[in-house]
Amino acid sequence: DFATVDLHRRDRCGYPEVIFAEGKTPEWTAGVVERLRQAGQDCFATRVNDDQAAYLATRFPDGIQDRIGRTFWYPQSTEPRTLVGNVLVLTAGTGDLPVAHETLNTLTAMGVQSQRIVDVGVAGLHRLLRHLPTLQSADVVIVVAGMDGALPSVVGGLVDCPVIAVPTSVGYGTTFGGVAPLLTMLNACSAGVVTVNIDAGFKAGYTAALIARRVAKRNVSE
Amino acid sequence: DFATVDLHRRDRCGYPEVIFAEGKTPEWTAGVVERLRQAGQDCFATRVNDDQAAYLATRFPDGIQDRIGRTFWYPQSTEPRTLVGNVLVLTAGTGDLPVAHETLNTLTAMGVQSQRIVDVGVAGLHRLLRHLPTLQSADVVIVVAGMDGALPSVVGGLVDCPVIAVPTSVGYGTTFGGVAPLLTMLNACSAGVVTVNIDAGFKAGYTAALIARRVAKRNVSE
Amino acid sequence: DFATVDLHRRDRCGYPEVIFAEGKTPEWTAGVVERLRQAGQDCFATRVNDDQAAYLATRFPDGIQDRIGRTFWYPQSTEPRTLVGNVLVLTAGTGDLPVAHETLNTLTAMGVQSQRIVDVGVAGLHRLLRHLPTLQSADVVIVVAGMDGALPSVVGGLVDCPVIAVPTSVGYGTTFGGVAPLLTMLNACSAGVVTVNIDAGFKAGYTAALIARRVAKRNVSE
Amino acid sequence: DFATVDLHRRDRCGYPEVIFAEGKTPEWTAGVVERLRQAGQDCFATRVNDDQAAYLATRFPDGIQDRIGRTFWYPQSTEPRTLVGNVLVLTAGTGDLPVAHETLNTLTAMGVQSQRIVDVGVAGLHRLLRHLPTLQSADVVIVVAGMDGALPSVVGGLVDCPVIAVPTSVGYGTTFGGVAPLLTMLNACSAGVVTVNIDAGFKAGYTAALIARRVAKRNVSE
Amino acid sequence: DFATVDLHRRDRCGYPEVIFAEGKTPEWTAGVVERLRQAGQDCFATRVNDDQAAYLATRFPDGIQDRIGRTFWYPQSTEPRTLVGNVLVLTAGTGDLPVAHETLNTLTAMGVQSQRIVDVGVAGLHRLLRHLPTLQSADVVIVVAGMDGALPSVVGGLVDCPVIAVPTSVGYGTTFGGVAPLLTMLNACSAGVVTVNIDAGFKAGYTAALIARRVAKRNVSE
Amino acid sequence: DFATVDLHRRDRCGYPEVIFAEGKTPEWTAGVVERLRQAGQDCFATRVNDDQAAYLATRFPDGIQDRIGRTFWYPQSTEPRTLVGNVLVLTAGTGDLPVAHETLNTLTAMGVQSQRIVDVGVAGLHRLLRHLPTLQSADVVIVVAGMDGALPSVVGGLVDCPVIAVPTSVGYGTTFGGVAPLLTMLNACSAGVVTVNIDAGFKAGYTAALIARRVAKRNVSE
Amino acid sequence: DFATVDLHRRDRCGYPEVIFAEGKTPEWTAGVVERLRQAGQDCFATRVNDDQAAYLATRFPDGIQDRIGRTFWYPQSTEPRTLVGNVLVLTAGTGDLPVAHETLNTLTAMGVQSQRIVDVGVAGLHRLLRHLPTLQSADVVIVVAGMDGALPSVVGGLVDCPVIAVPTSVGYGTTFGGVAPLLTMLNACSAGVVTVNIDAGFKAGYTAALIARRVAKRNVSE
Amino acid sequence: DFATVDLHRRDRCGYPEVIFAEGKTPEWTAGVVERLRQAGQDCFATRVNDDQAAYLATRFPDGIQDRIGRTFWYPQSTEPRTLVGNVLVLTAGTGDLPVAHETLNTLTAMGVQSQRIVDVGVAGLHRLLRHLPTLQSADVVIVVAGMDGALPSVVGGLVDCPVIAVPTSVGYGTTFGGVAPLLTMLNACSAGVVTVNIDAGFKAGYTAALIARRVAKRNVSE
Ligand SMILES: Nc1ncnc2c1ncn2[C@@H]1O[C@H](COP(=O)(O)O)[C@@H](O)[C@H]1O
Ligand SMILES: Nc1ncnc2c1ncn2[C@@H]1O[C@H](COP(=O)(O)O)[C@@H](O)[C@H]1O
Ligand SMILES: Nc1ncnc2c1ncn2[C@@H]1O[C@H](COP(=O)(O)O)[C@@H](O)[C@H]1O
Ligand SMILES: Nc1ncnc2c1ncn2[C@@H]1O[C@H](COP(=O)(O)O)[C@@H](O)[C@H]1O
Ligand SMILES: [Mg+2]
Ligand SMILES: [Mg+2]
Ligand SMILES: [Mg+2]
Ligand SMILES: [Mg+2]
Ligand SMILES: [Mg+2]
Ligand SMILES: [Mg+2]
Ligand SMILES: [Mg+2]
Ligand SMILES: [Mg+2]
Structure with missing residues (x-):
């Protein structure tokens, strides 16, 4: 298997594990997104390259992408929150x-x-x-x-x-x-x-x- | 002259200028302490070497020295404060x-x-x-x-x-x-x-x- | 000539010379494989790039390739061994x-x-x-x-x-x-x-x- | 306090914590020796300087010192062991x-x-x-x-x-x-x-x- | 011999060769001063250490020394010049x-x-x-x-x-x-x-x- | 917004802000040119890459480009000046x-x-x-x-x-x-x-x- | 002009200036070859890239090229010499x-x-x-x-x-x-x-x- | 033992092993000199510090020392040779x-x-x-x-x-x-x-x- 996602991090550190996309195949990146979603956790990824971005856009069309900052964000809930x-x-x-x-x-x-x-x-x-x-x-x-x-x-x-x-x-x-x-x-x-x-x-x-x-x-x- | 003490820093940054003792003569170090005192400000110095420490001890016997941490502290007020x-x-x-x-x-x-x-x-x-x-x-x-x-x-x-x-x-x-x-x-x-x-x-x-x-x-x- | 293969290494060190593929042409890489085979020795190569891998696949279709680890392995004997x-x-x-x-x-x-x-x-x-x-x-x-x-x-x-x-x-x-x-x-x-x-x-x-x-x-x- | 000696390391790693003497006062070094002894464990220290060596010699005259290798060794038992x-x-x-x-x-x-x-x-x-x-x-x-x-x-x-x-x-x-x-x-x-x-x-x-x-x-x- | 003083530099570059005292014995340093003097040129030396300074003070008591800046200066003429x-x-x-x-x-x-x-x-x-x-x-x-x-x-x-x-x-x-x-x-x-x-x-x-x-x-x- | 052009630099430093093109999109680069022009200032850009050069050539055909030195220059006035x-x-x-x-x-x-x-x-x-x-x-x-x-x-x-x-x-x-x-x-x-x-x-x-x-x-x- | 070929180097150093091709356009490289030829000197160039090599092959078909060593050699005389x-x-x-x-x-x-x-x-x-x-x-x-x-x-x-x-x-x-x-x-x-x-x-x-x-x-x- | 002097080097390389004095005790340095002498070979040492020099001077008063170049030389024969x-x-x-x-x-x-x-x-x-x-x-x-x-x-x-x-x-x-x-x-x-x-x-x-x-x-x- 390619990853041991730290689903407990949100409890310890106040925010779920953030995906470091560099060096991951598009499939692996999406795989980690999937597991975080299944665990009901927010999904944030950094250093997303163009291939990964394209693949993630297909798999998770609701994910929010910023191609300048190279991030992917897929919050669990779509309700607006107070910052x-x-x-x-x-x-x-x-x-x-x-x-x-x-x-x-x-x-x-x-x-x-x-x-x-x-x-x-x-x-x-x-x-x-x-x-x-x-x-x-x-x-x-x-x-x-x-x-x-x-x-x-x-x-x-x-x-x-x-x-x-x-x-x-x-x-x-x-x-x-x-x-x-x-x-x-x-x-x-x-x-x-x-x-x-x-x-x-x-x-x-x-x-x-x-x-x-x-x-x-x-x-x-x- | 050897120094332009930033007496306004306390207002901008919430704490007076701290003395970086390295490379100063004992006299220069004491000189800066003097000016901060005259301006009614707390005095904290770091990286105090043995010569400086000895000289400061003579000039400011009430200053609080820690020879392990190499600091000198001369608070303006001697009243205990709540941390x-x-x-x-x-x-x-x-x-x-x-x-x-x-x-x-x-x-x-x-x-x-x-x-x-x-x-x-x-x-x-x-x-x-x-x-x-x-x-x-x-x-x-x-x-x-x-x-x-x-x-x-x-x-x-x-x-x-x-x-x-x-x-x-x-x-x-x-x-x-x-x-x-x-x-x-x-x-x-x-x-x-x-x-x-x-x-x-x-x-x-x-x-x-x-x-x-x-x-x-x-x-x-x- | 392009190589002096150390066919005696297996005796001294317990394993034949391993091929470092980086900087070799596909032909040179295959040439070393050939010599090790002729000497009846196992063949293991690391840091094999895509061109080399493709060429080796043509020349030695029985060789075992791992494109993630970038290795080529061509054991002398095909019999299963006890690890x-x-x-x-x-x-x-x-x-x-x-x-x-x-x-x-x-x-x-x-x-x-x-x-x-x-x-x-x-x-x-x-x-x-x-x-x-x-x-x-x-x-x-x-x-x-x-x-x-x-x-x-x-x-x-x-x-x-x-x-x-x-x-x-x-x-x-x-x-x-x-x-x-x-x-x-x-x-x-x-x-x-x-x-x-x-x-x-x-x-x-x-x-x-x-x-x-x-x-x-x-x-x-x- | 100056140290938290890992008295459990012998069980996990097969040998007690070894003292890294650099940066310790002679007293601190001797203090760690003392605790290991009290726990019935062998005592081995490396990078022992001259001051530390002299102090340890006074405190633990049975300790074995090598001034070329800069080590101090104080085995729990004095019985010869088979290497x-x-x-x-x-x-x-x-x-x-x-x-x-x-x-x-x-x-x-x-x-x-x-x-x-x-x-x-x-x-x-x-x-x-x-x-x-x-x-x-x-x-x-x-x-x-x-x-x-x-x-x-x-x-x-x-x-x-x-x-x-x-x-x-x-x-x-x-x-x-x-x-x-x-x-x-x-x-x-x-x-x-x-x-x-x-x-x-x-x-x-x-x-x-x-x-x-x-x-x-x-x-x-x- | 220990030096080949560039007495022609004043003509080419507008100022005589300046002495870099580091790594010279006090005698060598003074030797170069001597030659520049004999050639009727200004003498300026930098990075003068304490030994050199003391020796130069004996040999050239009119030389102007600054122990903070570690320089020695011995102008040819003592007349004030307009800066x-x-x-x-x-x-x-x-x-x-x-x-x-x-x-x-x-x-x-x-x-x-x-x-x-x-x-x-x-x-x-x-x-x-x-x-x-x-x-x-x-x-x-x-x-x-x-x-x-x-x-x-x-x-x-x-x-x-x-x-x-x-x-x-x-x-x-x-x-x-x-x-x-x-x-x-x-x-x-x-x-x-x-x-x-x-x-x-x-x-x-x-x-x-x-x-x-x-x-x-x-x-x-x- | 992508830039805060320093239009006052000409007064302080004697020459307008020079555009450092590296890391800017062609549009951003042209945007800064535009603002300098509007302020009636000379425009000089360095480290202009091929994409930027092509885009600037379209937008500002009168700009003077040197592809060896990778510069773009668009002086405010076209009158010859004495160097x-x-x-x-x-x-x-x-x-x-x-x-x-x-x-x-x-x-x-x-x-x-x-x-x-x-x-x-x-x-x-x-x-x-x-x-x-x-x-x-x-x-x-x-x-x-x-x-x-x-x-x-x-x-x-x-x-x-x-x-x-x-x-x-x-x-x-x-x-x-x-x-x-x-x-x-x-x-x-x-x-x-x-x-x-x-x-x-x-x-x-x-x-x-x-x-x-x-x-x-x-x-x-x- | 792009070069000042040192035609006198052969006399001083025993061999003509050797062309360092890196960073030269093919035309510049050929230009230096031309000048050395005109001066009746041997021509040797190192670190010749593929573009330069192709261009030199057209201009000087008799030049001797080694694409592994990336050199170009154009001796003045074609007579065999004793090594x-x-x-x-x-x-x-x-x-x-x-x-x-x-x-x-x-x-x-x-x-x-x-x-x-x-x-x-x-x-x-x-x-x-x-x-x-x-x-x-x-x-x-x-x-x-x-x-x-x-x-x-x-x-x-x-x-x-x-x-x-x-x-x-x-x-x-x-x-x-x-x-x-x-x-x-x-x-x-x-x-x-x-x-x-x-x-x-x-x-x-x-x-x-x-x-x-x-x-x-x-x-x-x- | 502290050294394995390469007495055969003179035959292979044309000059005996030269002593690198740095990091050797004076005694060890002299010990190597002794062995080279016994083997009838010239003795040359570099990077000789003051302690070593003094000790060698006592042991081998005929050795030729240069304290500027930090060398020690003890030729086997004292007859003048043609350079x-x-x-x-x-x-x-x-x-x-x-x-x-x-x-x-x-x-x-x-x-x-x-x-x-x-x-x-x-x-x-x-x-x-x-x-x-x-x-x-x-x-x-x-x-x-x-x-x-x-x-x-x-x-x-x-x-x-x-x-x-x-x-x-x-x-x-x-x-x-x-x-x-x-x-x-x-x-x-x-x-x-x-x-x-x-x-x-x-x-x-x-x-x-x-x-x-x-x-x-x-x-x-x-
Ligand atoms: N841009 C980033 N820079 C540094 N660390 C990051 C970055 N993005 C995510 N991480 C961390 O990388 C770890 C995940 O690495 P990995 O297991 O390789 O996916 C997580 O602990 C994140 O906190
Ligand atoms: N010479 C040495 N080099 C590197 N590590 C050492 C050395 N000697 C002891 N140690 C390790 O240093 C640790 C103790 O460090 P400290 O807590 O600062 O005393 C132990 O885990 C030892 O395994
Ligand atoms: N080639 C260059 N090398 C270094 N600095 C430059 C260069 N060209 C322009 N600059 C400076 O870069 C600054 C503009 O940077 P920026 O705000 O990123 O456009 C200006 O202050 C220029 O003086
Ligand atoms: N491969 C090389 N490495 C280092 N220097 C070289 C090399 N080939 C030629 N040169 C030197 O580069 C100089 C020419 O440089 P340039 O004037 O830039 O053509 C000559 O003085 C040559 O001796
Ligand atoms: Mg991870
Ligand atoms: Mg200051
Ligand atoms: Mg080899
Ligand atoms: Mg510890
Ligand atoms: Mg000189
Ligand atoms: Mg800017
Ligand atoms: Mg040149
Ligand atoms: Mg040796």
Whole structure:
């Protein structure tokens, strides 16, 4: 057999196992979707390539696909749900948009509200500073950036919430496929900045969702 | 002049500028302490070496020093304050203790409550699993580990709160001064794991405090 | 001439030279097969690409091919043989399956019995722990894992037999094509873990077979 | 508290937890020794520095110390035991001796018989070839080498038992502290070669002991 | 003989050969000073260690030493000269001061006027922005920064003159001795940023001086 | 929305935002061109791929394209302008020509005069030395080189103006995609050499233009 | 213009400039051939791709092409020449053949006699040892090897002539495109081993030819 | 025992085994000297540290020591011998002198004549060019250089003999302990350049001696 789906993860971690589609055949990918559905669980998949997307579209025509963010989402229930929390997703440039999509789709799938502000890199600071109130009202700010990866350091100095930095593989030469912005972010001179893997929009969205839901839940439960 | 202290940071970010002592003379370090004091702000310094510690002890005998965690703390007020939140700090081994101290001291300085569980690496899983209820009640779990850095992946699969992973330089040969556990953590197969710089106990503590305070504040403000 | 086949290796090492197909033309690959056959030796080839596989299928229709594990096997004798020993092959995820196939096919070619358990990564520990008796009865456990490569550290703490860890190139960004799990494995906090090259399913299977046969032979010869 | 000693490891893995002394204070190191003793378990410590060695000598004058291999051994029982198996430890040069000592001491502590052959690097092949019968009679050959790390490739082509290769940090310039021999060993053209961390004599000895004991046990139990 | 001093360099390049003291004995260093003096040329040395400094102080008591910037300067003429141009030297933190000193001393030795602004890293942007007019009036801005190395990207977006970025080895863990800020600077999203070697304050100062003198000369010669 | 064009950059930095086409769809690229045009600003784009080039040719037939240098230029005014300054662009080999084109086109777009000398690598020094007067009359020399990257070190010893070195990805094996010449250039033994990212012809041209215009402006304004 | 051919190199270095075809258009490549022909010089080109080869075949049908070694050779004179010297080219495996071809063709073009022995890697030492007399009669031995790159260390211990080691990109995973054998060769425990770039068969052949011709010339001139 | 001295190497390779002193105790080092003496062979040791040097001076007062080059030489016979051949050793700077000493001492020990020219780096080309006749009369040119490592590329374009390049660890920051000049040398645009390990003056001298003796022997034997 090709998979041991962790159907218990939803209970332990608050969200079902998310399918990492890379390296799976279309059939295997669909097979995991099937098992999650049978178990009555939400289905979210990342890094879905074109073949997988086409096959999933045939098998699960109601699944929600985003070809920029390369995600597939098939929620168990079709009823609209109230989103909670307030996560802000920034990108330094236009090329960072696909990774930001993965983040935004993850947040939605996990029931968390999000906003996005695009292309506000540090070479033109006024573009960022005009959004200061929005920045300061967020539960978490996710900053997606390639090349010099300098934006999270600046954002971290402007807010009192955690900043999750996502290095992207945008750039050439000494960006080394995202290593340059990753190192910048790990060494951010602002203290409240944590980092995820290169292009790991999913992980940033997932962790931000855990934080935002926790803040909201406490809120609500009071 | 040797420094431009950011006295406005407390207002923007919720905590005063923290002194990074590395590369400063004892006099410069003390100079920054002085300015923060004069501005009526708390004083917290990390990576304090022996010379600096001795000099600070002379100049500020009331400052609180931890020679294992290499921190100096000089709170503005000596009145006891109520700590909020619930952050759990785990270490994989004994050698990770100094980094964990830096984390714990940061949490205390920022007014956040913490617990620690030491030496529960994955080679003997029962040591971790016996603390499951504690793990599952935390707002944030910080996992400090060197060598293989495998512990955050396991912890991330057991909890529904964010996990902040701190790679340490404990190990030899191919740990490459902490690169091995850093890469493990960035590639953790559990989704809610974010990472900080090698030995950056401070950054993990700082970010966890921002999260815990935010959860607590909403709690309280309800 | 294009090759100097080591026909004496079977005598020295207990198994004939295995063909590394990468970088050989289909004709060269078949040429080596031919020489081994003429010498009355078993023929096993790894990392066989599609062109080579098609050509070999024409030339040696009785050869046994596995297109997932990319192996070709042409045993000298077609009589069924008794397999000896007991090697367990685990994978952390589904994407590690092709490498596991290479391992399993190597074990079979060398006359060693094997079992496989798939997709039991550390983010959902119960998936592994339910197989504890199987783990503890093996002569060798081979653990195939990409991304964080954390599984061998956990397995090594549960068994009293050697663990051979195989890092795979599954993952993205900072896995650096398998470097991340390789480093994790070299730094495993469990003591009885040894490591092979990235994606080197063959080498793990080969070494495990040497161990299992040695254990079995002694057994038998008593 | 500073440690959670895994007293159950002996039952699961066949040998008690081994103390990794690096990064521990002398007191902490002695503390772990104490707990293992109280639990009636053997005590073996690696990478013991001079301070720790001196302190342990005071506290446990019966402990057996090897200052070249940097190990401390304090067996529970002082009765002589019969060693089993047959592990051969080779070094390529004289500078690899300290790592070989760590290996040899580990084998002894785990009750396994060993031989050593020193300084038989590939620049003078006759030095190795004159030991061919010894090589071919071993259960496991451990090869300790720095610089070019070429010896395991040659040995692997001469024997039908597993070869465990230990890269050492002997060399300068592009050996990069042992990275060069590590890569050579991971890429060994002989199939039955597995590798451990740089300078990890302990891990090679431990894994070889697991193999040798398994071979011996079956032998005996027949 | 130990040196072939390039006495012709002043004619070709506009400034005499500068002594790189690292790896020279105190006697050799003084020997080169002697030859430059005899040829009637200015003498400037960088990366002077304590032994060399002490010896040079004895031999050339009129030489001007800066122990923070580790430079030695022995101008041919003691007459005051008019400095030309306007180069601004910024540092991100206090720990970058020694490198900035090397830069400032180079500028002075080469007859160029400079200003410095210290500790204006991007975590507190207002510290930089309050100097905007000064920034915008410079011929060249040199930015000295370690850790995340983000400051040049921000400065480059605020000025219309070239920015020379100097990465420093300030930081720990993944700064890798200055590699992190170097990569950030090479990937700066602002277009007019060029970079020098890690800690190479001298090279930045030297190049800035060539630019400033060229601007000034044209100015003057009009 | 996909972009926040920095229309104010021309005022701050002396030239409008330049479009980095990599990772943008043809439509997005054209969209940014449109906005710059509407704001009455010059339009210059780099790293334009074939799809983008074809689409831009349809949308803006008057745009000036160079398929070797992969640039698109659409100046606001079609009136001929006087070029200022004197920048010399050298290449070490023929393979460096595409990067040199990017540099030359940038200089032209920014209104700066340039000359080029091609294929004068250090293996045949006379090829360079015959251009000595041209070298010595430049405001800035830009040196574009791959493989050993040795040319800037030699040029820097022959001129009294700044040298901007551009490493290219020309070469194989241990050039590591341009890392080898980058390191050579960062370590150039000539003092007045600064460096940009691998293949970053644009950045070298941009910075050289800032210098040349500054020299010229002062000239003119006198 | 696209090239400055170094027509004087034959006089200085004993052989005309060799064309490095990589990164040149077919027309440019042919253009350089043309100029060398017009100057009455031999023409040798390396790393010729399929497009270039086809175009050169049309333009210069008498040119001698080797599509395995990817070389083009167009000697000025068609008269047979006497080859001098005695260079031996060994490969460790079959996949190293293309690089060996580049070496062999270079030797022939430079008028030096060569022999080749293929696939004699260290896993089966007898394959090499049976050629001992041939090894010991060579002026230079060139050893071409990928993966562990161990063969030059062994050969260097058997001969009293220089050994030139050529690492190849044959292998996978931790060979890192030839870095592993390169490091092995740079760290060879045999003293008379020098190394060239990865896959640089040309450079090894060229240098061996310089040595062999020098030995032969002295021979002859006596 | 601590060593297996290869007393047969002189017969196979033309020179006795050379002692690599690093990592040996003074006693072990002296022990190997003793055995070589007893076998009537010359004794040459490299990388001798101060402790070893002092001990050897006591034990073998006639041994010839060079504390700059860190070598020990104890020839079997004290009769003066005629040196053969003509090897030229160049250094780029003064800091490369210790490595050059190791080379020069090796050449002398092996009976080969040498000249040295110091501090002729490429930033002042005339320093090198004035020695052109000397360069062109050598059998081999050895070029010792740190930092940018550019000198061998230039020298290789001026001579028709082989060039052996020795990268040194002279430099700081991005020289990475000699990696920068090593890469430059491996990528030298001159064809007849081969390379050895960082700081491996011994290996360059040894290989040059093999070449020079071979040229001379043929000479003589004619
Ligand atoms: N884009 C992603 N990046 C990293 N991890 C992911 C991603 N998408 C899913 N995962 C994780 O991958 C694991 C599933 O891997 P597999 O068993 O190979 O399907 C789950 O634990 C997910 O949390
Ligand atoms: N030299 C060594 N290299 C690697 N691991 C070791 C070594 N010595 C002991 N260990 C392991 O280190 C673990 C103990 O680490 P700690 O909890 O920090 O004392 C045990 O699981 C041992 O198996
Ligand atoms: N070839 C290039 N290399 C590096 N940076 C560039 C290049 N072309 C344009 N840029 C910069 O890229 C930025 C625009 O990035 P983006 O917002 O993603 O379009 C501008 O600040 C430009 O200065
Ligand atoms: N395969 C090769 N590897 C390295 N260098 C080469 C190779 N073939 C030719 N060359 C060198 O490349 C230079 C020519 O480069 P280019 O001017 O770009 O044609 C000459 O100096 C040759 O010595
Ligand atoms: Mg933009
Ligand atoms: Mg422990
Ligand atoms: Mg899975
Ligand atoms: Mg030896
Ligand atoms: Mg500061
Ligand atoms: Mg050329
Ligand atoms: Mg073969
Ligand atoms: Mg010099």
